[in-house]
Amino acid sequence: MSLAAIEEGLGTCWIGEFKEDKVKEILNIPENIRVIVMLALGYPAKAPAARLRKKLVEIVAYGGWRSWPPGVPVSFLGGSV
Ligand SMILES: Cc1cc2nc3c(=O)[nH]c(=O)nc-3n(C[C@H](O)[C@H](O)[C@H](O)COP(=O)(O)O)c2cc1C
Incomplete structure (x- = not known):
């Protein structure tokens, strides 16, 4: 969307x-329906430049958890997993 x-x-x-x-x-909205996210939609006041993105290999794991680079724990929200 x-x-x-x-x-x-x-x-x-x-x-x-x-x-x-x-x-x-x-x-x-009926009681039995959960609202988990909303999406604001409108005409943007400005068009921000594209931001740098991590490579998919850095953020996607197939078949189970693995850290990136290999052997280095991934930091998440200040902690480490
Ligand atoms: C699951 C999710 C929830 C978000 N909730 C909020 C929010 O409550 N308020 C807000 O200002 N932006 C919210 N955002 C927008 C992010 O702050 C950010 O502007 C947006 O994801 C674009 O950055 P990105 O392309 O790096 O993800 C949310 C984004 C995601 C993916």
Whole structure:
């Protein structure tokens, strides 16, 4: 949806931090439905430059966990796993 929005000249922002109860109340969403994320959609005020991305090999693991570079624990949110 984000990529399709960009094609249409729009921008999006994932919103994962919100009060689910309040959102459900405002939008009249049934009790048994969970709202896990929202997507803000609109015309962006500016177009930020593309950011540097890690290579897929650095962030994707197949068949089980492995650290990158091999043997070095991956730091995540300040801790290490
Ligand atoms: C799962 C998820 C939840 C997010 N929740 C929020 C949010 O609550 N508020 C916010 O301002 N941005 C939120 N974002 C947007 C990120 O802060 C960031 O702007 C966006 O992911 C673009 O950066 P990226 O391309 O490096 O992921 C969220 C992004 C993701 C993927």
